Amino acid sequence: MLRPLVATLALACLTHTARADVTLPALIADNMVLQQKSNVALWGWAEAGEAVTVTVSWQKTPLKTTADAQGGWMVHVPTGKAGGPYTLTVQGKNQLTINNVLLGEVWLCSGQSNMAFAVSKKPNGSWHTGVDNEAEVVPKANYPAIRLFTVRNTVADTPQHDTKGSWAVCTPQTVGEFSAVAYFFAQQIHEKTKLPIGLISSTWGGTPAESWTRKEVLQQDPDLRPILHRYEQALSTFSQNEAAYKKQLAEYQKERAANPRTTRVAPVAPMDATSYQSPYKLYNGMIAPLIPYTLKGVIWYQGENNAGRAYQYRRLFPALISSWRQAWMQPEMPFYFVQIAPHRSQNAEIREAQLLTMQTVPRTGMAVITDAGDSLDIHPRNKQVVGQRLALWALAKDYGAKKTVYSGPIYQSMKVEDGNKVRLSFEHTEGGLVKQNGLLREFTVAGPDSVFRPAQARIDGNTVVVWHDEVKQPLAVRFAWRAVPFPNFYNGAGLPASPFRTDAWKLKTQGLL
Known part of the structure; x- marks a missing residue:
């Protein structure tokens, strides 16, 4: 079996066969942050057999390679200590120049809606209500060394080679679109360390962990295989399920109109082959395209959609973490996550599954937010405390702040x-x-x-x-x-x-x- 990285690049190469011009993935673009003090992967596509030269302004010697038979190429570039801005040039039959590149710390920020939750309120955005201190936060968000790349929402049957998006420099004009948890996490680390921070936000509200897990991981574990069986059954009975859902939705909407504070939970739409809640398909569309972009670590806020099967999450969540580390070939990559906040739709069992993950999976950490929830709103607006508590783990474990207290009583x-x-x-x-x-x-x-x-x-x-x-x-x-x-x-x-x-x-x- 091909290693995940090799398989992903092979697929990418097939897609770009016979292109004459050198092209780059969306992640390798102006304003990007590359992991400092590392050996980062840079890759792209060209015509088969085409000579490709990569020149970076932080070192004198260019790197040369040749596109393979499918048009894929990759080089590994040493990076020094944090700094910049730098330029990066890729020369084949055409030339591409990437500007305003920083060397710093790169964190992948993933999960469901509480990680997607933006700093600013979005017009007609229902749950996109913005953080509770938005008016104070936005005008002060002058952090040119913090950058954000937001991955486009994509459902895919097979691992994808690329995504859509661009790197945004953090300013009062751009910060409103940032993931609030990711922004406050980065702000805290940047202020304490002065390091540039690159954030890659790959999120989708209402998604279970299995959507973000590689298909082979689910197939190979007997305790996780029922997830695939249930999905296949849902596809086979979709027509009946859809009719039942429409009836339940009409009843729910009628009750909610009569009593806006009803505690009745909205019915969940049935899955079809294009559902964002399908197993493994967000991994294919929104995680695979990011590999092998070198990371410092991952922050994660998800679990609400697995509360009903919280005991299974004890196995599913560690399996997700392990598979991501394998895919990036970074076996000790830090993985810090948020314990689910109090809410009427959640339960203590999902919080215990997360606690057990922290206690049994090395290089993980958990931010407890039992004091920052909202019993009636599954999207509590105090995201600053969430980001800052995640940052405590990183500061203590990854940035030398040995005296920093990073966890409450366990x-x-x-x-x-x-x-x-x-x-x-x-x-x-x-x-x-x-x-x-x-x-x-x-x-x-x-x-x-x-x-x-x-x-x-x-x-x-x-x-x-x-x-x-x-x-x-x-x-x-x-x-x-x-x-x-x-x-x-x-x-x-x-x-x-x-x-x-x-x-x-x-x-x-x-x-x-």
């Missing part, structure tokens, strides 16, 4: 004491454990009957002691274990604790594939 162990009290220990207790606004909330405790009761809780040093007078034999404790919790438990750095449970009792989504 449950470590429990011990039963004094008959009915449970002592909980935590990692990431820097600055001590603290509570905000009253008594500790959201702790529950259960005994042999498996019934969880609201617990009293108090901080004791770097531990928490919980109990309930009617639970004489405590066996399990849960924290913030519901769709919309209101916890007030932090460490001294002001970072919230992740929801958790101490038990391994069967969950509602367990067994759902």
